Amino acid sequence: MKTNLPPSPASPTYPLTIDNGLGEQLTFLGVQPEPDGDRLLVENTVAPGLGPLMHTHWLQDESLTVVRGRLAYQVLGQPTQYAGPGDTVLFARGTPHRFWNAGPDPLHCHGWIKPAHTIVFFLSAIYQAQRKSGRLQPEAFDAAYLLTRYAREYDLPELPRLVRQVVIPTTYLAGKLLGKYRKFAGAPAPVAA
Template sequence: MDRYLLESAASAGRVALVEHVLGPRMLAAPMHRHGREDEYSFVLAGTLGVIEEGIEVTAGPGDLVAKPRGRWHTFWNAGEDELRVLEIIVPGGIEALFRRLAEPGGEYSPETLPALAAEYGAEVDFDATMPLVERHGLIV
């Protein structure tokens, strides 16, 4: 579930703020990278797992994790409690993709998601995602 606190349209495209809420062991997205935005994840509650350019870290409340543009990354709830993360996106824009994915009927498959992601300057890598899902027993 996402809560859109500030969308890029309200900041002349400069920034977007989105709160992501994930249940235990839930994967947020397949491994991906975007060429336009930097993302910063500020952990509000729970345990955040992140893999960024092959390096895996966990973060807790009060921690900030950077995911620079052009670098492969994903994140998930690495704990047994609800995860709440404030996603700071600079410049804004990719949050529109999050909205599209959350629309009713917005279920995308490995066959259809790459084309949609490309509309927002992003790429996805399902082959790199599955070992992570299996290693951590994640819900997709």
């Protein structure tokens, strides 16, 4: 099932494919219940040169295994590393990281995120906001809402201080006053850290 709308927060139907319209596609394959938190199985396809911004999952581990292509990845403050077919990269919770397609052909990976928490909703909403803006930077009101509501779960550590302390809070407040967030009614509650 492919959609451009955030999935129902209560219970998404798997598989669920999201696409940011810029060359990144992510499929949530399903959830494996485990005693220490659900493991969300994923696969992605990323166009050459593209990948998510430097980001942090405060409460989740993320693993990617390259199926096809060349994955470049970086942990904040460290040099770029590379992975090829069969290689697995693990980003521990709380570790600021980014990855991108460093090859000439589409990058295809399988992986997981654990525990799942709000990630399906959050990433679906981010991809939709990117489609809306037509750029890797999501539409401003949606980004302000998501980064404010889920600040204890996700972060973009390379945002300038002025953006963090002034632009995002101001945009969030303006969006709230303008009724921009009605579409997020029923959004999952943030996870307590």
